[in-house]
Amino acid sequence: MQRFDPDYVFFEPGALEYPLGKTLYEQFQKQGVPIQMTTSHNQVRGIPGETETEKYRNAKRTLVVGVRKTLKFDTSKPSAEYAIPLTTGCAGHCHYCYLQTTMSSKPYIRIYVNLDEILDQAGAYIMERAPEITRFEAACTGDPVSVEHLTGSLRRYIEYMATKEYGRLRFVTKFANVDTLLGVQHNGHTRIRFSINSRYVIRHFEPATSTFEERIEAAGKIAEAGYPLGFIVAPIMKYEGWEEEYRELLHRLHERLKNVEIQDLTFELIQHRFTKVAKNTIMKRYPKTKLDMNEENRKLKWGRYGRFKYVYPPETVDEMKQLFEETIPGYFPQAEISYFV
Ligand code: SF4
Numbered sequence: 001m002q003r004f005d006p007d008y009v010f011f012e013p014g015a016l017e018y019p020l021g022k023t024l025y026e027q028f029q030k031q032g033v034p035i036q037m038t039t040s041h042n043q044v045r046g047i048p049g050e051t052e053t054e055k056y057r058n059a060k061r062t063l064v065v066g067v068r069k070t071l072k073f074d075t076s077k078p079s080a081e082y083a084i085p086l087t088t089g090c091a092g093h094c095h096y097c098y099l100q101t102t103m104s105s106k107p108y109i110r111i112y113v114n115l116d117e118i119l120d121q122a123g124a125y126i127m128e129r130a131p132e133i134t135r136f137e138a139a140c141t142g143d144p145v146s147v148e149h150l151t152g153s154l155r156r157y158i159e160y161m162a163t164k165e166y167g168r169l170r171f172v173t174k175f176a177n178v179d180t181l182l183g184v185q186h187n188g189h190t191r192i193r194f195s196i197n198s199r200y201v202i203r204h205f206e207p208a209t210s211t212f213e214e215r216i217e218a219a220g221k222i223a224e225a226g227y228p229l230g231f232i233v234a235p236i237m238k239y240e241g242w243e244e245e246y247r248e249l250l251h252r253l254h255e256r257l258k259n260v261e262i263q264d265l266t267f268e269l270i271q272h273r274f275t276k277v278a279k280n281t282i283m284k285r286y287p288k289t290k291l292d293m294n295e296e297n298r299k300l301k302w303g304r305y306g307r308f309k310y311v312y313p314p315e316t317v318d319e320m321k322q323l324f325e326e327t328i329p330g331y332f333p334q335a336e337i338s339y340f341v
Contacts (some may be wrong), residue, residue, distance in 0.1 A: 004091035005064035021113040030312040041066030068112035080137035138171035145173035162187040176210035176218035193230035198245035228264040235272035254331035
């Protein structure tokens with residue numbers, strides 16, 4: 001199963017003052033992984049590589065263990081009130097990944113060891129808003145499950161939220177190594193969403209993440225463990241045979257989940273879109289990509305972040321919507337389709 005085991009590790013000296021930092025240091029030392037020190041997790045120098053591409057590849061194999069100093073959480077509207085820090089960066093190589101544009105210059109993976117301080121801050125936010133529910137998203141800047149075998153942070157966060165009447169946690173993942181989360185006391189306060197797609201999209205555009213089969217199996221285990229469950233089908237793409245493959249995806253999810261009682265199930269549906277900036281970065285990082293970014297087949301739409309984005313034309317969007325809106329209720333009558341964008 002795909003999981004992230006780094007080739008290079010950097011530590012901030014301050015990280016060694018925390019139990020998790022010490023444990024990780026000893027663990028990597030024992031494994032013989034090259035360790036270097038860095039003054040700040042935001043400024044890491046010395047990742048090997050002759051060319052830009054090599055440096056990028058190696059950065060995606062590099063872990064930086066640091067202390068999260070900024071304890072002011074970013075907002076994460078509309079699906080959560082706050083982004084809770086857990087990891088920044090990701091070892092996955094999804095060609096279309098949002099991190100390409102937001103974090104292109106620092107593709108290494110950062111994790112934080114001051115978990116108690118982060119959770120205390122979350123507690124303060126919960127108190128401020130109580131009795132309103134406060135939701136925290138743990139996957140705004142990376143994939144938290146991909147580093148869980150190293151940090152155990154998700155487990156800690158889930159257990160913490162289970163004790164908070166007004167606190168909720170949510171995250172999304174493309175990784176299937178969820179076994180350590182199965183026996184955790186969650187009280188239904190954490191929603192685990194799987195980012196899932198057709199076989200074609202996963203095979204061609206999501207290297208270094210878990211496979212189609214592995215993600216379906218992981219979702220089954222999470223459902224059996226009683227967590228609120230969700231699927232993000234994104235990015236939905238049109239290609240030869242797409243309709244058949246997306247139907248297969250929903251059918252396979254149904255087959256895996258049909259004998260599990262699931263009270264709470266959501267689907268989020270997102271069509272593929274790109275900006276000019278993202279296209280340029282993707283072509284530089286993955287020059288052989290088969291990702292269809294031909295502007296002529298798309299419609300230009302003004303985006304929320306002040307940039308034009310290319311989306312599918314209305315007739316394609318209608319076909320996509322129809323496929324999902326007809327098929328999902330047939331297989332999952334209790335599911336809520338949160339949105340299609
Ligand atoms: Fe980006 Fe998610 Fe893929 Fe990681 S798994 S590269 S965060 S899209």
